Amino acid sequence: MQDPKPSSMRFWEAAEKEKNKKKANGTYIPAIFEGVELHQKYDQERYRFAQLPFRSQFWLFMQGGGGWIFIILAPFTIIANLAIASVSIESWWDTTSELLFGFYPALLGPPLLCWLIGYIVINHFPRIWFRPPKGPLWELNRRTGLVTFFDYKRFKKEGVIDEVVAPFYEFDAYIVTSPDRQGSPMNGLFLIHRYRDIRINFNSLITPDNTLQKPCALWDFFQNFMDISRPLPDIPLYEPYRYLDPVTAEYDRQQQRPARYWIDMDDETFKAKVKEMLGKIDAIDTFNRPNLMANHVQYID
Template sequence: MSKTAEPQLYYSHEAYRSDRIPLQAGSEKRSVLHKFTGTRLPWGYTQDVVPDNIMEDPKPENLRFWERWENEKAEMKANGKYVPRPFEDVELHCRYDHERFRFAQLPFRSQFWLSLRTFCKWGLIILLPLCILIDWLFEMDSAGFNIRELLNNSITVLVSKILLPPWLVSSVIVNYFPRVWFRPPGGPLWELNRVTGQVTIFNSADVKTQGQTHDIVAPFHEFDAYIVTSPDRQGLPTNGLQLAHRYSAATINLSALITPDNTTQKPCALWDFLQNFMDIQRPLPEIPLYEPYRSQDPTTSEYDEKNNRPTRYWIDMDNHTFKTKVKDMLGKIDSIDTFDRPNLMAKAVQYID
């Protein structure tokens, strides 16, 4: 513990602890729509799970890449040869460290080019083999081969004409012209703070002040998690996670953090991950993202010292072993027991619905 502050001095007295949840006022009644579309999740009794997209960002190989880059950067600065990269000093407003889980999102213009490239790329990968097969079957049924007729009626050619040009254009722009597509976020959207135990929703609109915006700050234990079910473009139900403040209309939609899924396991895993991150009784979640910060968090540092955890556990992990770890995590997510747990918060709050 010599490298970090004592826990009682480091964390705020309002920091979240699952064994010391304060008594609170009864919950406010939810709207009929919220009751219909949202299923409240229980607090506590969490498992060591994390959605796979968070576990894999960054991968160990990415940690090694950035470690090499930082070493080379320090060497070039020492020799006076360092040239800053484009947008290197741009503030992105995201913070994923031992203290804050702060989320920001690129503006629509930047998201458009990235989404267009991804959509067209995967559209080509998925649809082209199917289209080629259909064209081949069509040609097999025809009386004779006619290249002109095939090209005029080819589904493959049609799909290529629709998806290939925008994929090429968006790929060139994203890869070679960052000043065309990239715009930094205007600011963060929300933050969970492990040290203070507070949740902040930045620049939230307030009906009571005629649309004026201000930051909403409230303790983490006042936010309940809900599985929110809504239809996708095909009308099929998908499930996302939402944090809703128990005593106001403030909410955090977490669909941009993990994509809504047709099952409830991934949203439940995200809820466990957020509780584990905020709970100062527990060490930081064991994922590559937090390896550089574990020694700076008192609870985590103490835990790692007692358990002789290697300081380079993730960064020195080979790709095969990491893939096995991800596969094991997916198994834990599939068997998560969220809906069979008692609600720890029910001991401190009287829910009226």
């Protein structure tokens, strides 16, 4: 719902216009890695998901993780310094100096260093950190009604990516609960084939949540996406493709939906729409719905 934002959509629209203008003038210089296949497809037909390899993710985690850890620890460090100085028999400056040149560097130095190194490498040395994914992980195809799982077991030895394909209606959604580092239960969505050993872990798509609502909302989203009798989910991601899907195009015509509904939306209205969507997620009634498959299959744990 929140990616891309309308402001981001307008930015990339303007960038594309400028790019086409430069191409027409013969002054366009391709950006580094432009045209590299990332194996992601989010359009009116396919929801295909891919991830950067660990080598690339390492640098992203270094920058993001180091930055967040430093930002979180810094205020606590300052508060601790004031508390220790207030009860110390030494002067405030002596106490602070001891902490400043001893404890603080040991505590805040590593995350700050990771943050700075990650930022410099990612923003100034892209050839060091960026590697495209080998291929996609999974795909849901609205046009064919099929789910594809890409198997990499033979990739290292033979360079082959196997494709395991099955109809969407043969899959069941499971919420899998696992503890986080503090032991709190976190819920993630899995899609598991009813008759074969095919399972898709969506935790890389959205992080596990301590409520059941977000995994249920993601399951509703995929069901709506794969239901060709219904229009595409009305979120910013699909606005450029709505006219390409016949059912969605007819729905928009009947509802007189503006073609630029999201991209022309102002920031305050978009924030209100996001808040409204979050309210709908909290009100999802998944576990009160009848399980229609229970009339046809027997589940064995």
